[in-house]
Amino acid sequence: MGCLQNKQILVGVSGGIAAYKTPELVRRLRDRGAEVRVIMTSAAESFITSLSLQAVSGHPVHVAEMSADSESGMGHIDLARWADLILIAPTTANTMARLANGFGDELLTTVCLATSAPIALAPAMNQQMWSNAATQANLEKVKSIGMEVFGPGIGDQACGETGPGRMLEPDDLVACCEQLLTSLRQDGPLRGKHCLITAGPTVEHLDPVRAITNFSSGRMGYAIAAAANAAGADVTLVSGPVAIEAPANVTRISVKSAEEMRTAVLSKVADSDIFIGVAAVADYRPKSQATKKFKKNDDSMTVELVKNPDILSEVSAHKDRPFVVGFAAETDDLEKNALAKLKKKKLDMIAANKVGGSDSGFGDNPNALIVLTANGGRHELPMSDKNQLAQSLIALIGNNLPA
Numbered sequence: 001m002g003c004l005q006n007k008q009i010l011v012g013v014s015g016g017i018a019a020y021k022t023p024e025l026v027r028r029l030r031d032r033g034a035e036v037r038v039i040m041t042s043a044a045e046s047f048i049t050s051l052s053l054q055a056v057s058g059h060p061v062h063v064a065e066m067s068a069d070s071e072s073g074m075g076h077i078d079l080a081r082w083a084d085l086i087l088i089a090p091t092t093a094n095t096m097a098r099l100a101n102g103f104g105d106e107l108l109t110t111v112c113l114a115t116s117a118p119i120a121l122a123p124a125m126n127q128q129m130w131s132n133a134a135t136q137a138n139l140e141k142v143k144s145i146g147m148e149v150f151g152p153g154i155g156d157q158a159c160g161e162t163g164p165g166r167m168l169e170p171d172d173l174v175a176c177c178e179q180l181l182t183s184l185r186q187d188g189p190l191r192g193k194h195c196l197i198t199a200g201p202t203v204e205h206l207d208p209v210r211a212i213t214n215f216s217s218g219r220m221g222y223a224i225a226a227a228a229n230a231a232g233a234d235v236t237l238v239s240g241p242v243a244i245e246a247p248a249n250v251t252r253i254s255v256k257s258a259e260e261m262r263t264a265v266l267s268k269v270a271d272s273d274i275f276i277g278v279a280a281v282a283d284y285r286p287k288s289q290a291t292k293k294f295k296k297n298d299d300s301m302t303v304e305l306v307k308n309p310d311i312l313s314e315v316s317a318h319k320d321r322p323f324v325v326g327f328a329a330e331t332d333d334l335e336k337n338a339l340a341k342l343k344k345k346k347l348d349m350i351a352a353n354k355v356g357g358s359d360s361g362f363g364d365n366p367n368a369l370i371v372l373t374a375n376g377g378r379h380e381l382p383m384s385d386k387n388q389l390a391q392s393l394i395a396l397i398g399n400n401l402p403a
C-alpha cells in the first residue's frame with residue numbers, strides 16, 4: 001500500500017487555465033487510495049465547473065465564500081481539521097500573494113489559516129508573472145512560513161509563451177505528494193520507534209455461535225495507529241473484530257478473545273518502544289465454552305464468568321517494558337478514576353474519555369480526552385474528530401518519551 005492510502009487530501013483550486021488538469025489530479029489521488037475533498041475559489045469557477053470536480057471527487061465541492069450553507073455541512077474549521085494535506089493546484093499568482101500575507105478572504109485561504117496540515121502549492125501562471133519580483137518575493141515568503149512548492153515546470157504555456165510557470169502534470173504532483181508525506185514521516189516525532197497498539201472489542205465465546213462482546217468500533221485505535229505511522233513509527237495493531245480496514249503501512253494482527261490478544265501482544269512487547277492499549281477488552285469470559293450450540297431447554301440459565309487477563313497491566317510489569325499508555329472510558333468521576341487506573345496499572349500515561357452520555361466517544365462520534373501522565377502532567381485535548389485527536393495524542397506521546 002502506498003503512503004496516500006486512506007490519506008485525506010483537500011485539493012484547492014484557484015482561477016487559472018491549468019484548472020482543466022485538476023479533475024485528472026483528483027482521479028490520480030483517488031487511484032492511490034486517498035480521500036479527496038475540493039474547495040474552489042470564486043475565480044476558479046470561471047475555468048472549471050464544480051460539477052466536474054464533484055463527479056471525480058465523489059463529494060460536494062466547497063465553493064468560494066463562507067456561507068451558512070457551506071458551514072452547515074463541513075465548515076471551514078472541520079475542513080481544516082479533516083485534511084492530512086492541502087494541495088492547491090493550480091495556485092495562481094494572486095492566491096500565492098494572499099497566502100503569503102495571511103489573508104482569510106475566501107473559504108480556501110481561511111482553511112489554510114486554520115489548518116495544522118502541511119500545505120503544498122502547485123503554481124501555474126504566465127512566465128512573466130512568475131518572474132515578477134512581487135511573485136518571487138511571495139514565493140520566498142510562502143516557503144519561509146512552511147508551505148511546500150511543487151514546480152512549476154518550464155515549457156509551452158497556454159498564452160503562447162515559453163518559460164517557467166506551467167503547472168506540473170497530475171502524475172508528477174501525485175509523486176510530489178507521496179515524497180512530501182514520506183519525508184514528513186521520516187522527520188516525525190516517533191521516527192524509528194516501534195509502536196504496539198490494541199484496538200476494537202474482544203469476543204468471548206459462550207458456544208460456537210454466541211458470544212459476549214461490546215460496541216467498540218475500533219475507530220479510535222485505528223486512528224491512533226494511522227497517526228503513529230504518519231509520525232514515523234513502525235506500527236503493529238492487534239485488533240479485535242471490527243468493520244474497518246487497517247491503515248496503510250500498519251501491520252495488523254487479527255484476534256478475537258482477550259487471551260488471543262494477550263498472546264499476540266506478549267509476543268511483540270519486547271520489541272516495542274511504545275504500547276498503547278486502546279482495545280475494549282472484555283473484563284470477564286465464560287469459564288467454559290460449549291463445543292455445541294446451547295439448547296433452550298430450561299427457563300433460565302446461569303453462565304459462570306472468570307476474569308480475563310489485564311493485558312495493559314502485564315505490559316507495564318514486563319521486564320522489557322515500553323512506554324505504556326492506557327485508556328480509561330468512564331461514565332462518571334472521569335479524572336479521579338483515570339488517575340486511580342494510571343497508578344494501579346503503573347502506566348506512563350492515560351487518556352480518559354467520557355462514555356455513555358450523548359457526548360459518548362463511541363463509534364463515529366467526535367471525542368475529547370483528558371490525558372494524565374505519571375509525572376503529574378495534565379492535558380486537555382478538546383472535542384474533535386478522531387483523526388485529529390489521534391494526532392494530538394501521538395504528539396503528546398512524542399513529547400513525553402524518555403530521552
Ligand code: C5P
Binds near residue numbers: 341
Ligand atoms: O480497567 P479498565 O478496563 O477500565 O482499563 C482500560 C485500559 O486497560 C484500556 O487501556 C484497555 O485497553 C486496557 N485493558 C487491558 N486488558 C484488560 C482490560 C483493560 O489491556 N483485560
